[in-house]
Amino acid sequence: MGSVQHKLLTKIEARNPDKRIIHVIWDNAAYHKGPDVRAFLARAACRIHLIQLPPYCPHLNPIERLWAVLHQYVTHNCYYPSQKQFADAILAFMRETIPQEWTKFRDKVSDNFRVITHENFRVLK
Secondary structure: OOOHHHHHHHHHHHOOOOOOOEEEEEOOOHHHOOHHHHHHHHOOOOOEEEEEOOOOOHHHOHHHHHHHHHHHHHHOOOOOOOHHHHHHHHHHHHHHHHHHHHHHHHHHHOOOOOOOOHHHOOOOO
16 A cells, blocks of 8 residues: 555656656655655656755755744734634634735745845854
8 A cells, every 4th residue: 555655756756747857855754764665766767856854954844944934923922712713823824824925934935045144144163
């Protein structure tokens, strides 16, 4: 049958028939490195090139950056009297705020990293 990851990789290949190489970025979750994933990637006909993020690098993971924006919009300085109101706020953010206000926070979520000012840029050694 295959794992969820195996099924996802199969769907990605199927939905991109015209691509010779498909780049997929994954974090280092153990289930992304399982035997079924390794077997899938080892196939001669595999078109997926898996890019593993370094261990614990949430700043490189777009979904982690999206969660940060969600918290900024939904949870910071907010109190929800019930779990339903909290869930509704999250769903409204995902269904309404993201599409309507994408241009406001797309640079926070996208992979287009850039140095805004050299004064604020430093390399830690």
